[in-house]
Amino acid sequence: MTTHALPPVVDTATWERRLAALRAREKAATRELDAIAAERRRLPMVEMPDYTLEGEDGPVRLVDVFEGRRQLITYHHMWFAGQEWQCPGCTGFTAQYTRLEFLESYDARFVVITQGPIEEALAYKRRVGNRMTWYSSANSPFGADVGAPPGGGFAVNVFLRDGDTVYRTWHTDGRGTEQLSHTFALIDLLPYGRQEEWQDSPEGWPQSPTYSRWATSKDIAALYGPDAASDHG
Template sequence: MKDAATPGVVSREEWERARADLLVREKEHTHAGDALAAARRRLPMTPMEPVTVAGASGPVTLRDVFEGRRMLLVYHFMWNRGAAHHKQCEGCTHSQAAMTAAVSAYLAERDVTYAVFSSGPFEELLAYRDFMGWGTPWYSTADSGPALATRDGGDLRCYLRTGDGVFQTYETKWRGIEAMLPTLQLLDLTPYGRQETWEDSPVTVQLDEAGSWWRRDGRPVAQWTRTDKSVE
């Protein structure tokens, strides 16, 4: 990075004019996002068939996962069955790392429960959650059937509980889950951005493939906050 290009240098007055011009576009982007969110809230919903997941207390219904709240937000964590901790998904680990107990508490204030589903065996999921120091409720969908199936994982889904029914209201994947990745949104504010090959960046900036930097020395980056044990 020492030889990277830098932004042009201008006076404070010139900088403030350029910043003011960009602010107009940022506000337009914010208002467009508000309109998109309004349209999202107007999507119809579709009923979920009865389905169970496996949690700390054994099999429970999808309705039970709501923990008495009206809404449920579920992240589907990609799982490599039988693999060691350092071989689990770096992308899903990155997504989950920001979902702290405090975030879940704020969601709960708006009547939303946050949970993680995965197709792995519950004992493996619990071991990984505890290794990472996370408190989020995790559930195994290994025996849940097709109703909760995703690609391999990485999907975010929303449900609503009303009367005796449970309904799916929304789902997203790929870059749609970036709301869970404040790391990326903060990097977007910096002069070099995410430093990934798809971005419009200064040509002399070292660029990496998208997501390739989420793993370091054989581990998802967040795992180095939990251990100093090296891996091959």
């Protein structure tokens, strides 16, 4: 007999009634998210200066980061000087994105920008097996101006290009970035959820300190980095 906490066992009709009630709330939440997205499309925007960032091939203007597309999403990866392993949350979050070509059909691009010097940033990208395109704002006020200053937290920004002029249209940070992730969406479907102490769970549900189940940056490198690739052929 199991010693783990379990949901109550009921007959099929009772389960279907409870599921239907929950689904009504889920559908309402979906409609609210649709309304939020509609409002996002109606947000005003602000014109950006002509920033210069550093890319794999050298200096690049922000407008050229679009690579001819009209829309750009930037994930601002936390960076701490002198650290071998950078933020595990940022490292794990951006590890999800291995196939971004679908954005081309939407005239858009999604890239990583960090305050780390470009040579160090690219070396870290290779070490952890990251598949996104990286840029550095180490020599530019860009990161600080869009909510991701040196030594600061992570952020997501969205930009729209009109000719050579770039506009900032949206920003979020903290848990606002979860809507871009499939990992939390999948985990939240599970009966035990994220199993973190802050979650509202039934009595006896497994719960651990926040972040304790997250993969470390070293773990991610072992799974996706160049050594992992050679190990798995």
